[in-house]
Structures are given as C-alpha cells and as structure tokens.
C-alpha cells in the first residue's frame with residue numbers, strides 16, 4: 001500500500017490519526033509490512049502484505065496476529081499486545097499526562 005493512502009487512514013473507533021511504523025517496503029516505496037497505532041485508544045492495526053487490518057475486533061483473530069507481533073517485538077519496545085490494543089508493561093504508564 002502506498003504511504004499517501006496510509007496517511008489518509010484514521011482509527012475506525014475514534015477517528016484519530018494513526019502513527020505508522022514501517023517495517024518493510026518494496027522498490028516503489030509501497031509499505032508491505034508494518035503497523036498503524038492509535039494514540040487515543042491504543043489500538044494496533046497490522047499491515048500484512050500491504051493490506052492494513054482494520055476490521056472490528058470481533059472479525060480479527062488474536063491467534064493469527066500474535067506471531068506477527070512477536071516477530072515485530074523489537075519495534076514495539078516494552079509494549080505488549082492484548083485484545084488488539086497495546087498496553088504499557090513498565091512503570092512509564094504513570095508518566096503519561098492527559
């Protein structure tokens with residue numbers, strides 16, 4: 001998927017802008033693998049083979065996405081993935097200001 005198209009996407013839950021992390025691109029700079037993250041509701045949307053997975057939670061399968069997240073762990077840092085959302089696992093949660 002082209003980066004310009006991805007930049008137009010917003011979170012289907014709260015219409016917030018999404019933060020893109022690119023993992024792999026093809027020669028035309030299309031994003032093949034990566035993820036989109038909503039800073040408001042903490043939802044994470046994987047991009048697999050160029051397609052962002054943005055279906056409602058009930059149509060997503062955690063078991064299918066978990067191996068991807070494990071593969072991408074170094075890009076996620078100390079965050080863990082639960083119920084299609086990222087959760088902080090360390091003390092820095094207390095430092096987030098509203």
Ligand SMILES: [Zn+2]
Pocket residue numbers: 011012013014015016038039040041042043
């Ligand atoms: Zn959201």
